Amino acid sequence: MSPGFTARGRAIRLExxxxxxxxxxxxxxxxxxxxxxxxxxxxxxxxxxxxxxLRIVAGLEQASAGRVMIGEEDVTDRPADKRDLSMVxxxxxxxxHLSVAENIIFGLRTRGVKRSERQARLERVAHLLGLxxxxxxxxxxxxxxxxxxxxxxxxxxAERSICLMDEPLSNLDAKLRQTMRTxxxxxxxxxxxxxxxxxxxxxxxxTMADRVVLMNAGRVEQAATPTELYERPATTFAARFIGTxxxxxxxxxxxxxAGLRLERALGVAVQVGIxxxxxxxxHGAGTFEMRVTxxxxxxxxxxVQGRIGEAPAQMRVPGHAMPEVGxxxxxxxxxxxxxVFDAGTGARLATPDPASLLARTGFSVATRGxxxxxxxxxxx
Amino acid sequence: MLSRQWIHGWLLLLPALAxxxxxxxxxxxxxxxxxxxxxxxxxxxxxxxxxxxxERLIGDPVFWKVLVNNLxxxxxxxxxxxxxxxxxxxxxxxxxxxxxxxxxxxFTPTVLPLIAVANIWLFFYxxxxxxxxxxxxxxxxxxxxxxxxxxxALGAIIVVSIWKEAGFFMIFYLAALQAIPPQLAEAAxxxxxxxxxxxxxxxxxxxxxxxxxxxxxxxxxxxxxxxHIFILTGGGPDxxxxxxxxxxxxxxxxxxxxxxxxxxxxxxxxxLGLFAIGQFFLFDRKVHYK
Ligand SMILES: Nc1ncnc2c1ncn2[C@@H]1O[C@H](COP(=O)(O)OP(=O)(O)OP(=O)(O)O)[C@@H](O)[C@H]1O
Ligand SMILES: [Mg+2]
Numbered sequence: 149m150s151p152g153f154t155a156r157g158r159a160i161r162l163e164x165x166x167x168x169x170x171x172x173x174x175x176x177x178x179x180x181x182x183x184x185x186x187x188x189x190x191x192x193x194x195x196x197x198x199x200x201x202l203r204i205v206a207g208l209e210q211a212s213a214g215r216v217m218i219g220e221e222d223v224t225d226r227p228a229d230k231r232d233l234s235m236v237x238x239x240x241x242x243x244x245h246l247s248v249a250e251n252i253i254f255g256l257r258t259r260g261v262k263r264s265e266r267q268a269r270l271e272r273v274a275h276l277l278g279l280x281x282x283x284x285x286x287x288x289x290x291x292x293x294x295x296x297x298x299x300x301x302x303x304x305x306a307e308r309s310i311c312l313m314d315e316p317l318s319n320l321d322a323k324l325r326q327t328m329r330t331x332x333x334x335x336x337x338x339x340x341x342x343x344x345x346x347x348x349x350x351x352x353x354x355t356m357a358d359r360v361v362l363m364n365a366g367r368v369e370q371a372a373t374p375t376e377l378y379e380r381p382a383t384t385f386a387a388r389f390i391g392t393x394x395x396x397x398x399x400x401x402x403x404x405x406a407g408l409r410l411e412r413a414l415g416v417a418v419q420v421g422i423x424x425x426x427x428x429x430x431h432g433a434g435t436f437e438m439r440v441t442x443x444x445x446x447x448x449x450x451x452v453q454g455r456i457g458e459a460p461a462q463m464r465v466p467g468h469a470m471p472e473v474g475x476x477x478x479x480x481x482x483x484x485x486x487x488v489f490d491a492g493t494g495a496r497l498a499t500p501d502p503a504s505l506l507a508r509t510g511f512s513v514a515t516r517g518x519x520x521x522x523x524x525x526x527x528x
Numbered sequence: 529m530l531s532r533q534w535i536h537g538w539l540l541l542l543p544a545l546a547x548x549x550x551x552x553x554x555x556x557x558x559x560x561x562x563x564x565x566x567x568x569x570x571x572x573x574x575x576x577x578x579x580x581x582x583e584r585l586i587g588d589p590v591f592w593k594v595l596v597n598n599l600x601x602x603x604x605x606x607x608x609x610x611x612x613x614x615x616x617x618x619x620x621x622x623x624x625x626x627x628x629x630x631x632x633x634x635f636t637p638t639v640l641p642l643i644a645v646a647n648i649w650l651f652f653y654x655x656x657x658x659x660x661x662x663x664x665x666x667x668x669x670x671x672x673x674x675x676x677x678x679x680x681a682l683g684a685i686i687v688v689s690i691w692k693e694a695g696f697f698m699i700f701y702l703a704a705l706q707a708i709p710p711q712l713a714e715a716a717x718x719x720x721x722x723x724x725x726x727x728x729x730x731x732x733x734x735x736x737x738x739x740x741x742x743x744x745x746x747x748x749x750x751x752x753x754x755x756h757i758f759i760l761t762g763g764g765p766d767x768x769x770x771x772x773x774x775x776x777x778x779x780x781x782x783x784x785x786x787x788x789x790x791x792x793x794x795x796x797x798x799x800l801g802l803f804a805i806g807q808f809f810l811f812d813r814k815v816h817y818k
Contacts, residue, residue: 206718208717208718228714228718229717229718229720229722231718232720233718234718234719235715237715239709239711241709241711241714243712243716243730245734254716254721254729255718255720257729258719258720258725259720306719
C-alpha cells in the first residue's frame with residue numbers, strides 16, 4: 149500500500165436500467181451490483197451496450213428508466229461533474245493544449261485544491277506511473293502507452309472511490325497491453341477503488357476482474373466470477389463467449405439413445421455443452437465416439453475437428469497425440485464437464501447430481517481423477 | 529540541361545508573376561514613390577518633394593481625427609463581434625429543432641452586399657419614420673437622429689459592422705468547435721468542471737488558432753470596410769464617422785490630391801502590417817496548433 153492514498157471503493161448499483169433511442173433499445177432492464185473495492189469487468193460483443201451502461205454510471209448519458217445508486221445515494225439525476233468518480237476514455241481524451249502535468253492535475257484545479265497539495269500529489273502519481281520525465285510534454289509528443297498512463301494518472305490523482313474505464317487498452321499493441329493489464333490490476337488493488345472496466349476481450353476480463361458481467365444485446369447474460377463463468381456458464385451465449393475455442397454445443401440427439409433418454413429425463417429438448425479441453429481420447433469405450441475430420445497442430449497441443457453423430461465438435465489434445473484424419477476416436481468426458489442447456493431458451497438446466505443423471509440415461513462418463521491418461525496413439 | 533529547365537520554370541511562372549507585378553507590386557511601389565512627389569496640377573507636372581507630404585500629414589487635423597475614429601471603430605467592432613460570434617457558434621453547435629435555420633439566419637448578413645446592408649440599416653435609423661424611431665415613438669419618446677449627430681454617428685456605424693461581421697466569424701468558430709472531440713468536454717465534466725470552466729479551460733484555448741485568424745481578419749476589415757459609410761453618413765457630420773480608408777478615397781478621388789492620398793495609403797499599410805505582426809507575436813505563445 150503506497151503511503152498517502154486513501155481511496156476506498158464505493159458500491160455501484162444499477163436497478164432496471166433501460167436506455168432507448170428513437171428506434172433502438174440499447175439497454176433493457178439491466179440490474180448490476182458492483183461490490184465496493186472490486187474490479188468488475190463489463191464484457192460483451194460489440195454493440196451490446198457496454199459503453200452506454202458505463203456512460204449512464206458516469207452521468208454522461210441519462211437512462212430512459214431505472215435507478216443508478218452510488219454508495220447509498222441515488223444519483224440518477226445528478227450531473228457528471230457532481231458524481232465524484234473518474235473515468236478513462238477509450239480515446240484517452242487528453243487535453244491536447246495542456247502539458248502532461250496540467251492534464252493530470254486538471255481535476256484538482258477545478259476542485260480548488262491548493263497548489264502545494266497539487267504538487268505533492270502530482271509527484272506521487274508521476275512516480276507511481278513512471279511519468280516523471282514527461283511532465284512538461286504535450287500529449288501529442290507521447291507514445292500510445294504513455295498517453296494511456298497520463299489518462300490513468302488523471303483518473304487516479306483525485307483518489308476518487310470509483311474509476312470507470314472504457315476499453316482503455318484496445319489501442320495498444322499486444323505486448324504493452326499485457327504489461328498494462330498487470331499494472332492496472334496492481335494499481336487498483338493498491339489504491340482500493342471500485343473499478344468498472346469495459347472490454348470486449350474475454351481474456352482481459354477473465355484475467356483482471358474479480359467479477360465479470362457478461363452482456364448481450366442490451367441484457368445481462370450472466371454476472372459471476374471468472375471461474376464460475378467458465379465452469380458454470382448460465383446460458384449458451386455465455387458458454388460460447390468464454391473460452392477459446394468456444395464450448396461445443398451438441399444437440400442431445402447426436403448422442404443417440406443416451407441423448408434421447410437424457411431429454412426425456414429432463415423433459416425438454418436439450419443441448420449438451422462440452423468444452424474442447426474437457427474431452428480426452430479414451431483407451432477403452434469412452435463416453436462417445438467422434439469422427440475426426442481435421443486436425444490443427446498448434447505446438448503444445450492440437451485441435452481436433454470432428455463430428456459427434458452429425459454435430460460438429462472440437463477437441464483439444466496434446467500436440468504429440470494427434471489422431472489420424474478419418475479415424476474414429478473414443479472420447480471420455482467427466483460427468484461435471486457436461487453442461488446441459490435448454491435448447492429453446494438457451495438457459496442452463498440445473499443438474500444437481502450430473503453423475504447419476506448421466507449414468508441413468510446411459511452415458512458412461514469418466515470419473516474425475518481416473519481420466520484416461522494421454523497415450524500416443526502412434527506408438528504401440 | 530539545367531539551364532533548359534530554368535527557362536521552362538521561368539516561362540511557366542511568367543504569367544502569374546506578370547499579374548502579381550502588374551496588379552500588386554508595381555502599384556504598391558508606385559504608391560510609395562508617389563508619396564514623395566507633389567500632386568500634378570494642370571500644366572504643373574509632379575516633382576520630388578521629399579518628406580513634405582508626410583509633414584503635411586502630421587499637421588493635418590482631419591487625418592488624426594479619422595485615425596482616432598478608426599481606432600475606436602476597431603475597438604468597438606472587433607471584441608464585440610468576436611464575442612458575439614463565439615456565443616452564436618456555441619449556441620448553434622448544440623442539437624435543437626430548427627438549428628440549420630438559425631445558422632442560416634446568423635450567416636445571412638455576411639452574404640448580403642454591404643450596400644444592401646447599409647440600406648436596411650438606413651431604414652432602421654431614418655429619423656422620424658425609421659424602425660428605431662417608430663419603436664421609440666410608441667413609448668412616447670421623441671425623434672432621434674443617430675446618424676446625423678456627431679456623438680452617435682460612429683456608434684451607429686459600429687453597430688452595423690458588428691451585425692455584418694459576427695455571422696461571418698461564427699462560421700469559423702463553428703468549424704473550430706466541431707473539430708473539438710466531444711470526449712474532451714466529457715472528460716472535463718467528469719473531472720468536476722462546469723460549463724464555464726470547460727469553456728474557459730478547454731473550448732476557448734482550443735479555438736485559439738481560429739481566434740488569431742479571425743482577429744487578424746477583423747483588424748484588416750476594420751480598416752478596409754467603408755462601403756456602408758457611403759450610404760449611411762458620407763463620413764459626416766464633420767468627419768465624425770469618417771474612417772481612414774474613406775478619407776483616402778475622398779482625398780484621392782474627390783479632391784484628386786493623389787500624392788497626399790498615396791501618403792495616407794502608405795501610412796495605413798504600415799499600420800496594418802504592424803498590427804498583424806504584433807498579433808502574431810502576442811498570440812503566438814497562447815496558440816496551440818495541432
Ligand atoms: N447516440 C446514439 N443514438 C442511437 N443509438 C445509439 C447511440 N449510441 C449508441 N447507440 C446504439 O446503442 C447500442 C449500444 O452501443 P454501445 O456504444 O453501448 O455499444 P458497446 O457495447 O460499447 O460496443 P463496442 O464494443 O463496439 O464499443 C448500439 O446498438 C448502438 O448503435
Ligand atoms: Mg463501446
